Amino acid sequence: MSPEELVQQLVNALSLGAIYALFALGLAVVFSVLGLLNFAYGELVTVSGYAMLLLARRDLPFWAMVVGAVPVAIAISMAMEFVAFRPLRRASPVVRLFSSFALAVIIQNLIRQLISPRPQGVPVPEFFNDAVRLGGVRIGVLPLLTAAIGGACLVGLSVFLKRSRAGLAMRAASQDFAVSRLVGVRADRVISLAFAISGALAGIAGVLWVSRRTSVSPTMGFGPVLKAFVATVLGGLGNLSGAVLGGFFLGALEIVLEVVLPAAWRPFLDAIALSIVVCVLYFRPQGILGGTELT
Amino acid sequence: MNRRVREALGGWAILAAALVAVAGLTAAFGTAPLRRTVTDFFLIALLVVGLQAFVGNSGIVSFGHAAFVGIGAYAAALLTIPAALKEQALPELPGWLLRAELGLLPSVAAATVTALIVAAAVGGAIARMRELAMAMATLALLVLVHAVLANWDSVTRGGYGIYGVPGNTTMWVALVGVLAGTLIARLYRASGPGLRLQATREDPLPARSVGVHVAAARFGGLLLSAAIMGAGGALFAQHILAFDPDQFFFTLTFTTLAMLVIGGRESVTGAVAGAGLVAVAQELLRTVELGVVVAGVRIPELPGIVQLSVAVLIILVLVFRPAGLVGRAEIEELVRRRRGSPGGTREDGPDREGAVIPGAAPAPRRPTVARPVGDRAVLRAVDATMDFAGLRALAGVTLELREGEILGLIGPNGSGKTTLLNVVSGIHRPTGGRVELGGRDVTGWPAHRVARLGLARTFQNIRLFAGLTVRENVQAAAPRGVGDAGVDEVLLDLGLADREGTPAAALPYGLQRRLEIARAVIRRPAVLLLDEPAAGMNEAESEELLVTIARLREELGCAVVVIDHDFRLILRLCDRVQVLNEGRTIAEGAPGDVARAPAVIEAYLGTIRPA
Numbered sequence: 001m002s003p004e005e006l007v008q009q010l011v012n013a014l015s016l017g018a019i020y021a022l023f024a025l026g027l028a029v030v031f032s033v034l035g036l037l038n039f040a041y042g043e044l045v046t047v048s049g050y051a052m053l054l055l056a057r058r059d060l061p062f063w064a065m066v067v068g069a070v071p072v073a074i075a076i077s078m079a080m081e082f083v084a085f086r087p088l089r090r091a092s093p094v095v096r097l098f099s100s101f102a103l104a105v106i107i108q109n110l111i112r113q114l115i116s117p118r119p120q121g122v123p124v125p126e127f128f129n130d131a132v133r134l135g136g137v138r139i140g141v142l143p144l145l146t147a148a149i150g151g152a153c154l155v156g157l158s159v160f161l162k163r164s165r166a167g168l169a170m171r172a173a174s175q176d177f178a179v180s181r182l183v184g185v186r187a188d189r190v191i192s193l194a195f196a197i198s199g200a201l202a203g204i205a206g207v208l209w210v211s212r213r214t215s216v217s218p219t220m221g222f223g224p225v226l227k228a229f230v231a232t233v234l235g236g237l238g239n240l241s242g243a244v245l246g247g248f249f250l251g252a253l254e255i256v257l258e259v260v261l262p263a264a265w266r267p268f269l270d271a272i273a274l275s276i277v278v279c280v281l282y283f284r285p286q287g288i289l290g291g292t293e294l295t
Numbered sequence: 296m297n298r299r300v301r302e303a304l305g306g307w308a309i310l311a312a313a314l315v316a317v318a319g320l321t322a323a324f325g326t327a328p329l330r331r332t333v334t335d336f337f338l339i340a341l342l343v344v345g346l347q348a349f350v351g352n353s354g355i356v357s358f359g360h361a362a363f364v365g366i367g368a369y370a371a372a373l374l375t376i377p378a379a380l381k382e383q384a385l386p387e388l389p390g391w392l393l394r395a396e397l398g399l400l401p402s403v404a405a406a407t408v409t410a411l412i413v414a415a416a417v418g419g420a421i422a423r424m425r426e427l428a429m430a431m432a433t434l435a436l437l438v439l440v441h442a443v444l445a446n447w448d449s450v451t452r453g454g455y456g457i458y459g460v461p462g463n464t465t466m467w468v469a470l471v472g473v474l475a476g477t478l479i480a481r482l483y484r485a486s487g488p489g490l491r492l493q494a495t496r497e498d499p500l501p502a503r504s505v506g507v508h509v510a511a512a513r514f515g516g517l518l519l520s521a522a523i524m525g526a527g528g529a530l531f532a533q534h535i536l537a538f539d540p541d542q543f544f545f546t547l548t549f550t551t552l553a554m555l556v557i558g559g560r561e562s563v564t565g566a567v568a569g570a571g572l573v574a575v576a577q578e579l580l581r582t583v584e585l586g587v588v589v590a591g592v593r594i595p596e597l598p599g600i601v602q603l604s605v606a607v608l609i610i611l612v613l614v615f616r617p618a619g620l621v622g623r624a625e626i627e628e629l630v631r632r633r634r635g636s637p638g639g640t641r642e643d644g645p646d647r648e649g650a651v652i653p654g655a656a657p658a659p660r661r662p663t664v665a666r667p668v669g670d671r672a673v674l675r676a677v678d679a680t681m682d683f684a685g686l687r688a689l690a691g692v693t694l695e696l697r698e699g700e701i702l703g704l705i706g707p708n709g710s711g712k713t714t715l716l717n718v719v720s721g722i723h724r725p726t727g728g729r730v731e732l733g734g735r736d737v738t739g740w741p742a743h744r745v746a747r748l749g750l751a752r753t754f755q756n757i758r759l760f761a762g763l764t765v766r767e768n769v770q771a772a773a774p775r776g777v778g779d780a781g782v783d784e785v786l787l788d789l790g791l792a793d794r795e796g797t798p799a800a801a802l803p804y805g806l807q808r809r810l811e812i813a814r815a816v817i818r819r820p821a822v823l824l825l826d827e828p829a830a831g832m833n834e835a836e837s838e839e840l841l842v843t844i845a846r847l848r849e850e851l852g853c854a855v856v857v858i859d860h861d862f863r864l865i866l867r868l869c870d871r872v873q874v875l876n877e878g879r880t881i882a883e884g885a886p887g888d889v890a891r892a893p894a895v896i897e898a899y900l901g902t903i904r905p906a
Contacts, residue, residue: 232431
């Protein structure tokens with residue numbers, strides 16, 4: 001591989017990893033506070049994609065599609081909590097997992113009913129496909145943008161969690177929800193905030209994801225939620241840094257496989273990546289950062 | 296054959312009769328399409344029952360079981376499709392597979408084995424994970440298997456799908472399949488391994504401390520249930536005749552899980568009932584989905600309305616009846632409740648909480664004199680140290696428990712008593728020092744191995760298998776070879792016999808503590824650790840407990856360590872007392888002497904400063 005290709009693939013790995021890290025982080029934020037594994041998390045990505053589609057149909061520019069999509073994902077995320085999880089707050093993790101699974105199917109089918117059961121194309125700006133020259137190396141605009149935006153979001157969230165009062169409450173709740181309530185953290189507010197952050201991350205990641213695939217479909221959330229699941233388990237369930245690490249690991253793994261696998265093996269890329277993850281988890285069932293504390 | 300197995304067979308007979316009746320009525324009066332629908336129902340019920348065997352007993356959600364169905368279906372298809380057809384459609388198959396033209400039974404057997412092999416290969420990694428991580432791993436398994444089936448063109452024809460499977464699965468074959476599946480699932484649920492898996496579902500920690508290897512129990516359940524799914528897939532393939540990988544993906548996962556959750560995941564009856572209910576609802580809704588004319592108005596087709604309705608139903612059931620419509624009970628229990636005979640539960644019996652333990656009525660004043668204490672140490676902790684992230688809970692404690700001895704372990708809160716029990720029982724791996732049980736070095740052994748070597752314990756903050764009955768709690772802990780009679784004896788001995796059918800969570804507090812002891816005693820331990828057995832008891836109850844513990848020591852010939860804050864209980868019960876403070880031993884000796892030791896008084900009351 002030439003040095004130029006290497007840099008290109010590195011940017012690709014970073015950009016895919018950034019998307020996966022956002023996916024995983026959005027799932028992990030809710031898990032760390034509530035112990036809830038939200039299967040319907042993937043549908044937040046779907047919802048953000050469909051919001052882009054509906055705005056595009058009104059001939060709005062791309063930036064408006066983006067600005068519109070993220071709040072929709074946040075609102076739906078908070079509504080999810082209110083409708084499907086608040087009545088089950090005392091239920092077992094298994095019951096809540098089933099509930100979120102049903103919720104995912106409900107949202108998928110509502111989209112089938114209300115919009116279309118078939119995939120729809122979403123227009124994205126043409127310059128996404130261009131490449132820029134950076135120090136003599138040609139790099140795609142979209143991967144570069146994705147990596148930059150993803151990285152900025154991760155840094156922003158980390159600053160929010162570490163510096164702000166609300167972020168401190170979130171971190172306290174993710175350590176020990178019951179104790180954090182005893183010291184005055186308001187449960188409903190923290191939970192709503194967790195779902196809002198989760199929705200924002202899904203919304204942003206959704207915009208980036210849809211920009212890559214340039215289409216939406218009712219079941220498109222399955223991929224993101226699977227990546228998020230795998231990345232969070234790989235990183236250490238309930239550990240936010242672990243989720244980010246798991247996301248980047250998974251993104252890098254997929255890019256590496258894409259490069260090294262012979263063409264005949266390409267269709268099995270997902271299967272091979274998952275097999276490798278299973279092997280890692282065999283030796284570290286608690287995940288890479290599992291058992292260590294949230295930083 | 297024990298009572299649980301007999302009851303399971305009785306319950307299965309009722310279910311079987313109902314299923315046979317459905318088949319018989321369909322054969323007598325049904326049209327060909329109805330026969331097909333009933334065959335569909337039998338097969339999906341078989342799959343839901345197979346899913347129940349794992350999800351119901353382990354309490355772990357699996358999104359991956361449809362993968363085992365797919366594996367079974369493809370295995371059976373490749374082995375049954377006529378050779379001539381295979382040469383045409385799948386010329387790249389290896390010769391032996393091209394030529395294979397198996398009949399129904401061998402193909403089902405081969406499919407079962409194939410599913411088992413895959414389950415064994417991935418299950419080892421999956422079963423070691425934490426509960427929710429396992430759920431995610433099963434989802435990954437689903438995607439992994441789907442990706443292989445959808446892309447392995449030379450074997451599966453990928454997305455084009457496979458066709459020409461002989462139609463060996465008649466309605467009667469499907470009936471036999473679902474009857475066999477329910478029988479296996481019922482027997483497993485009633486069996487020792489099944490019950491122990493249910494114990495891990497209720498609470499893995501006490502399950503470990505009664506000798507259950509949690510990962511192994513889960514692995515076993517996964518294998519059994521994958522085998523049923525594989526067999527079901529083989530029957531399914533020979534019913535639908537042509538299929539593609541998408542048939543074993545998200546929709547099948549959703550349908551089977553929906554049926555299980557709606558019906559009641561913790562019972563086989565619930566699984567079958569859920570399959571029936573959802574299947575009927577789906578048939579009715581499907582006509583709506585395709586568009587119907589109501590009162591002259593044509594309602595347009597509503598894609599996805601079936602899934603949507605079923606999903607809404609799931610959430611409603613979870614909110615209002617979290618255990619599912621049927622709940623945790625099996626059919627024979629439901630029938631018994633209907634008839635009004637309470638069976639094992641005589642909740643309104645005359646003697647309840649304050650019950651005098653049978654056989655212990657003439658309580659001796661000082662019951663501990665009879666048996667001499669031996670010289671041999673049955674349990675020894677040498678210089679045990681335990682650090683928790685910067686907190687030193689044990690700073691080198693040595694404990695020696697001699698044969699037949701009752702040792703009291705006391706000390707202020709936070710002095711390390713419970714930590715010491717956790718270290719010697721394998722719940723914590725000590726940071727330093729050594730633990731010996733019966734002369735063997737067991738330092739760092741996992742709890743289930745320590746338990747199997749003859750150590751049993753109770754928990755300070757009661758850790759029963761809350762959803763299991765009193766009898767099941769004891770039975771789950773029973774070592775191999777202890778039958779119904781042994782369980783009866785222990786229940787009677789601890790005054791729980793008249794509550795044997797009550798769920799542990801519904802017992803009054805005092806009886807919950809006693810059930811903890813019963814669960815430990817059934818293991819016939821050489822060493823019994825009791826962590827605050829009298830906590831929260833009134834005087835009469837702790838008096839009774841005192842007598843019970845002393846008697847158990849006589850009967851079992853075991854050595855006992857008791858932690859308690861009830862000083863009088865400790866003084867009267869124990870042969871020797873060891874006092875901990877801040878993770879160290881500060882006094883040790885005969886009860887009377889220890890109570891007067893200055894260090895002990897200081898630890899409990901503080902020092903008196905000279906004025």
